[in-house]
Amino acid sequence: MKVDKIWFNCRVATLANPAEPLAVTDNAAIAMRDGKIVALDSSERLLAAYQAERVVDLQGRLVTPGLIDCHTHLVYAGNRAHEFELRLAGANYADIANAGGGIASTLKATRAASADELLQQSLPRLDRLLAEGVTTVEVKSGYGQSLESELKQLEVARELSSHRLVSISPTLLAAHVVPPEYKADPEGYVSFVCDELIPAAIAAGKVDAIDGFCEHIAFTPPQIARIFSSAKQRGIAVKLHAAQLSNDGGVQVAAQYRALSADHLEYADDAAVAAMAASGTVAVLLPGAFYCLREQQRPPVALLRQYGVPIAVATDANPGTSPLTSPQLAMHFACTLFGLTVAEAFSGMTIHAAKALGQATEIGSLEVGKYCDLAIWDAERPAEIIYQMGFNPLYRRVWRGHEST
Ligand code: NIG
Numbered sequence: 001m002k003v004d005k006i007w008f009n010c011r012v013a014t015l016a017n018p019a020e021p022l023a024v025t026d027n028a029a030i031a032m033r034d035g036k037i038v039a040l041d042s043s044e045r046l047l048a049a050y051q052a053e054r055v056v057d058l059q060g061r062l063v064t065p066g067l068i069d070c071h072t073h074l075v076y077a078g079n080r081a082h083e084f085e086l087r088l089a090g091a092n093y094a095d096i097a098n099a100g101g102g103i104a105s106t107l108k109a110t111r112a113a114s115a116d117e118l119l120q121q122s123l124p125r126l127d128r129l130l131a132e133g134v135t136t137v138e139v140k141s142g143y144g145q146s147l148e149s150e151l152k153q154l155e156v157a158r159e160l161s162s163h164r165l166v167s168i169s170p171t172l173l174a175a176h177v178v179p180p181e182y183k184a185d186p187e188g189y190v191s192f193v194c195d196e197l198i199p200a201a202i203a204a205g206k207v208d209a210i211d212g213f214c215e216h217i218a219f220t221p222p223q224i225a226r227i228f229s230s231a232k233q234r235g236i237a238v239k240l241h242a243a244q245l246s247n248d249g250g251v252q253v254a255a256q257y258r259a260l261s262a263d264h265l266e267y268a269d270d271a272a273v274a275a276m277a278a279s280g281t282v283a284v285l286l287p288g289a290f291y292c293l294r295e296q297q298r299p300p301v302a303l304l305r306q307y308g309v310p311i312a313v314a315t316d317a318n319p320g321t322s323p324l325t326s327p328q329l330a331m332h333f334a335c336t337l338f339g340l341t342v343a344e345a346f347s348g349m350t351i352h353a354a355k356a357l358g359q360a361t362e363i364g365s366l367e368v369g370k371y372c373d374l375a376i377w378d379a380e381r382p383a384e385i386i387y388q389m390g391f392n393p394l395y396r397r398v399w400r401g402h403e404s405t
């Protein structure tokens with residue numbers, strides 16, 4: 001049988017077996033046709049059964065699924081280095097937000113930027129992710145909160161994939177912050193989101209999900225419920241920033257609307273985790289934000305395990321709470337700060353991240369029929385990729401069968 005390409009003589013961790021996600025098979029080979037995996041087998045058997053236009057000897061290197069960063073705010077203008085200094089001097093995130101800084105200050109800069117400026121500022125951040133083996137990135141809007149500015153962010157997010165070999169999953173973060181023109185009328189802003197922003201964003205192009213920020217400094221559970229019901233009426237998936245700074249019932253709203261994921265979760269309790277388990281909602285842990293905000297309350301990892309809730313890990317790349325564009329460091333922090341095992345952290349940026357995006361039948365593990373998105377590492381064991389800080393063992397990245405150097 002003819003295929004486009006074969007990679008052989010590699011050690012493969014497929015992430016396909018939940019009982020042993022990081023089991024490594026020696027002397028393995030992968031065959032690709034039309035961007036998809038068509039066979040996985042021993043090098044001898046696969047080379048005997050298939051003829052390929054190109055055959056690559058990986059000389060014993062480790063191959064894993066391409067990494068998936070399932071929660072980022074990659075498209076924004078400016079930076080918030082000043083707030084970093086304020087926090088070092090004692091201010092906290094909520095103080096800064098209440099004084100008009102935080103998300104509102106990035107909103108101002110992002111509204112003022114042209115689409116091209118946004119693209120030029122976002123591409124270097126995307127490149128950092130790709131350099132560490134990422135092949136799919138979720139990108140949220142949420143620094144516009146007006147029709148024009150949210151659509152501009154979504155358009156730039158989609159455009160990223162015409163400049164790089166990567167899949168982008170665009171999310172409308174409709175309710176991130178109440179914009180200045182609605183300060184006195186948050187309910188009016190929620191109505192605008194439900195009646196105008198969501199339909200316009202869907203009409204303008206691909207939007208994979210609707211997101212919100214449920215928190216005392218952002219939106220209430222009933223406001224989020226209004227937005228989710230508008231999204232669901234239009235057949236679009238939802239996800240939520242929930243229980244990051246307090247336990248306000250946001251997780252239960254996410255579960256009620258069968259959210260793909262609930263993200264952050266530091267303050268989620270037993271009832272919240274039980275609700276997630278019942279609704280099949282993935283827990284997305286964001287240790288970069290936990291670290292930068294010097295939080296003390298850890299997400300309930302033991303409960304998530306006990307209830308069998310899939311755990312994903314993401315960078316949360318954003319200018320305020322998590323200026324982190326290293327998926328390897330996100331996995332490292334998930335292990336050192338939250339107590340995840342290496343297998344949990346790696347599943348968190350592959351198969352469980354795919355679940356959090358609703359794309360687990362297409363990406364996230366190396367299986368016949370899935371897209372051929374690979375990360376090829378100069379490493380023997382997956383733990384080597386995670387335990388080092390600031391050292392990048394990526395050898396090559398493959399997106400839909402295309403190899404980038
Ligand atoms: O995921 N929690 C809210 N949203 C972002 C922060 C964005 C910002 O501060 O600009 C987060 O941490």
Ligand code: FE
Nearest residue numbers: 071073241316
């Ligand atoms: Fe976020």
